[in-house]
Amino acid sequence: xxxxxxxxxxxxxxxxxxxxxxxxxxxxxxxxxxxxxxxxxxxxxxxxxxxxxxxxxxxxxxxxxxxxxxxxxxxxxxxxxxxxxxxxxxxxxxxxxxxxxxxxxxxxxxxxxxxxxxxxxxxxxxxxxxxxxxxxxxxxxxxxxxxxxxxxxxxxxxxxxxxxxxxxxxxxxxxxxxxxxxxxxxxxxxxxxxxxxxxxxxxxxxxxxxxxxxxxxxxxxxxxxxxxxxxxxxxxxxxxxxxxxxxxxxxxxxxxxxxxxxxxxxxxxxxxxxxxxxxxxxxxxxxxxxxxxxxxxxxxxxxxxxxxxxxxxxxxxxxxxxxxxxxxxxxxxxxxxxxxx
Amino acid sequence: xxxxxxxxxxxxxxxxxxxxxxxxxxxxxxxxxxxxxxxxxxxxxxxxxxxxxxxxxxxxxxxxxxxxxxxxxxxxxxxxxxxxxxxxxxxxxxxxxxxxxxxxxxxxxxxxxxxxxxxxxxxxxxxxxxxxxxxxxxxxxxxxxxxxxxxxxxxxxxxxxxxxxxxxxxxxxxxxxxxxxxxxxxxxxxxxxxxxxxxxxxxxxxxxxxxxxxxxxxxxxxxxxxxxxxxxxxxxxxxxxxxxxxxxxxxxxxxxxxxxxxxxxxxxxxxxxxxxxxxxxxxxxxxxxxxxxxxxxxxxxxxxxxxxxxxxxx
Numbered sequence: 001x002x003x004x005x006x007x008x009x010x011x012x013x014x015x016x017x018x019x020x021x022x023x024x025x026x027x028x029x030x031x032x033x034x035x036x037x038x039x040x041x042x043x044x045x046x047x048x049x050x051x052x053x054x055x056x057x058x059x060x061x062x063x064x065x066x067x068x069x070x071x072x073x074x075x076x077x078x079x080x081x082x083x084x085x086x087x088x089x090x091x092x093x094x095x096x097x098x099x100x101x102x103x104x105x106x107x108x109x110x111x112x113x114x115x116x117x118x119x120x121x122x123x124x125x126x127x128x129x130x131x132x133x134x135x136x137x138x139x140x141x142x143x144x145x146x147x148x149x150x151x152x153x154x155x156x157x158x159x160x161x162x163x164x165x166x167x168x169x170x171x172x173x174x175x176x177x178x179x180x181x182x183x184x185x186x187x188x189x190x191x192x193x194x195x196x197x198x199x200x201x202x203x204x205x206x207x208x209x210x211x212x213x214x215x216x217x218x219x220x221x222x223x224x225x226x227x228x229x230x231x232x233x234x235x236x237x238x239x240x241x242x243x244x245x246x247x248x249x250x251x252x253x254x255x256x257x258x259x260x261x262x263x264x265x266x267x268x269x270x271x272x273x274x275x276x277x278x279x280x281x282x283x284x285x286x287x288x289x290x291x292x293x294x295x296x297x298x299x300x301x302x303x304x305x306x307x308x309x310x311x312x313x314x315x316x317x318x319x320x321x322x323x324x325x326x327x328x329x330x331x332x333x334x335x336x337x338x339x340x341x
Numbered sequence: 342x343x344x345x346x347x348x349x350x351x352x353x354x355x356x357x358x359x360x361x362x363x364x365x366x367x368x369x370x371x372x373x374x375x376x377x378x379x380x381x382x383x384x385x386x387x388x389x390x391x392x393x394x395x396x397x398x399x400x401x402x403x404x405x406x407x408x409x410x411x412x413x414x415x416x417x418x419x420x421x422x423x424x425x426x427x428x429x430x431x432x433x434x435x436x437x438x439x440x441x442x443x444x445x446x447x448x449x450x451x452x453x454x455x456x457x458x459x460x461x462x463x464x465x466x467x468x469x470x471x472x473x474x475x476x477x478x479x480x481x482x483x484x485x486x487x488x489x490x491x492x493x494x495x496x497x498x499x500x501x502x503x504x505x506x507x508x509x510x511x512x513x514x515x516x517x518x519x520x521x522x523x524x525x526x527x528x529x530x531x532x533x534x535x536x537x538x539x540x541x542x543x544x545x546x547x548x549x550x551x552x553x554x555x556x557x558x559x560x561x562x563x564x565x566x567x568x569x570x571x572x573x574x575x576x577x578x579x580x581x582x583x584x585x586x587x588x589x590x591x592x593x594x595x596x597x598x599x600x601x602x603x604x605x606x607x608x609x610x611x612x613x614x615x616x617x618x619x620x621x622x623x624x625x626x627x628x629x630x631x632x633x634x635x636x637x638x639x640x641x642x643x644x645x646x647x648x649x650x651x652x653x654x655x
Contacts, residue, residue, distance in 0.1 A: 059557065061556045061557045064556070066556070067553075067556045070552050070553065070556065073552075074549045074552070074553075077545075169389075170390070171596065171597075172544070172597055256545055259545065259548060259577070260544055260545060260548065260573075260574070260577060261577075262544070262573075262597075264543075264544055264545070264570075266543070267543075267544075267545060268545075269543075307549070307553075308553050308556075310538075311536075311538050311550055311553035311554055311557070312553060312556060312557040313557075314535075314536045314537075314538065314557070317507055317510045317537070317538065317539035318510055320539065321510070
C-alpha cells in the first residue's frame, strides 16, 4: 500500500488533474486504510471528490443538502440505465438501445394503465416485461444471429423508439396518478428515485460479484473462447446479460416517467450515451472484463454534479457541451492513468 | 434493347419538362389567370395531426377565394411518398407546388427537380434544405418571443427576476424565440434575466434544469420556456409555486400546454396559427403563378393564449 502511494506520488507530473488536495501526502497517516484505498485505487471517486470541491468553492448554493439530493435524483435515471449497460460492457459488448427501451417501457406502462385500464401493478410488470423482451431480442441477435452488439442494439434503438411513437401516436401519455409517489420524496426528504437508484446499485453489485451469471460476464468479457472452453454456456449467458440490461432500462424508464407523471415519446433520447460514459468514467473497459457497479454509480454522479453545477454557475449553453465533453475525457483519463502506475 | 428503353425514357422526360415549361410560361403570360384556373399542388407531411388538418382547411378556403384549382395530398409522414407526390405534381404540370416537408433535407432533391422544370415551390411551415424554394412561409417566432416577454412582464408586475429555459442550442426555433424574448424583455428596466440555461425542448430536462436554477436563484418571479414541454417540466419543478408566486410562459400551445393554461399553472403560451399558414402558402402560390414578386421569407403571426381565451384554441 505504502509503496503504491509513493509510486503514484511522482506520477502526478503526467497525471495532471490527479494531484488535487484530496490526495495530499499527509493523508496516509490521517485516513483509515479503507478510505485511503477507495480514494487512491478508484480514479473516478477521486474525480468526483475533486469536482465536488471545485463546485463547492465556485457556487455557494452547491453544498446544500437539498441540492445534493437534487443531484441524486438527476443522476438516478442515467445511473439505473448505466448499471444495465455495465453488465453488457463487462461482457465485452455494448448496448445502445437502453434510452429507447426505457421510453418504450414507460409508454407501455402509461398506455396499458391509463388507456387500457389495466391494474397499475400488472401494468408495471408489463412494462418491465417489455424492457426485458427488448433486451432478450438484443441477446438473440447477438448470440444466435451472430450480429455485433453495436449493430443489434442500434437496430433495437430504432425499433423501440419507433414502437414508442406508434403506441403513443407521437403525443405524451399520462401515467396513473397512483405511481406519482415514485417520483416524490419518501418521508418528506429522501427522494424515491434516489432510493431506487441505490437499490438497483445493490442488485447490480450483487449480480456482478456474487452470482454465477455475474462472474460469467467477467469471464466472457476477458476471453470469450476461454470462457466457452471452461464450460460457460456463452450464448445462454449473453441472453441473460442483454435481458437484464433491458429490464434495468425499463426500471429507469418508469422512474423517469413517474417524475413527470407522464410518458414522453421522445423521452430519454440520447441517454444511452450518458449511460456508456458513466460506465467508462467509472472504470469499465469497452474491451470487456472490467467494470464495477460502484464505479458506474460514481460515473453517473459525476455527470449529474457537472450538469447541476453548470446550471448553478449559469454557464453559457454552448460552452456547457464543451465542458461536459472535457470532463468525461479527463475523468476517464484519470482512471486509465491510475491503472498504469 | 436496353439502350432503346433509355432513349425513350429520356425523350419522355424531355417532352414532359418541355410541356411543364411551356405550360408554366403560357400561364404567366396570360396574367392574373382569368382564363383557365391556376393549378396548385400541395403536399402535406401528414393529416394525422390536427395542426396539419387546420393547415389544409386554411389552404382550401384561400384557394376557393382566389378561384384556383388546389390539389392536396397527404404524405403520411413518409419522405419518399412525398418525393413521389412532388414528381407527380411536376408531371401533371402544376403551376405552383406547395410543400410542407416531412423532412427538410429529404425534400431538397424534389424541390430542386421542380425548380428545374420551372415550377415555383412554396415551402410551408418547415424549411427546405439543399434547394432554394421560391418562398418559405413559417410562423413568426421572433414576434412570438416578444409577445411572451410582454405577457410575462405584465403578469409579474413589470419588475423582478426571470429565467429562460432554452431549446436545443443552434436550432432556428430556439434562436428566434430567444431573440424576440430578449428584445421584448429589454423594454422593462426593472426585470432582470438572471439565468438562461439549455433544457433541449425536453420535459424531463426542463424539470431538472428548473430544479437547479431554483437552487441558485431563490427569488425567481417568472420563467420563459422556449416550448411548452420545458414549461411543463418547470411547472413540475415549481410545484405549488407555479402560477402563484412564479409565472411560467411557454410556446407552441400543445394540447398538454393548453390544459396547463386552463388550469392556471402555465400563465400563457404562444400558439401558431396553422390555418393562417395554409392560407398564406396558397396566397403566395397564387402570386407566384401570376408571375408577381414573392417575398423569400413570409412570417405568419402567432397568437397569445392565456386563461381568458384558451377555450378558443382547444
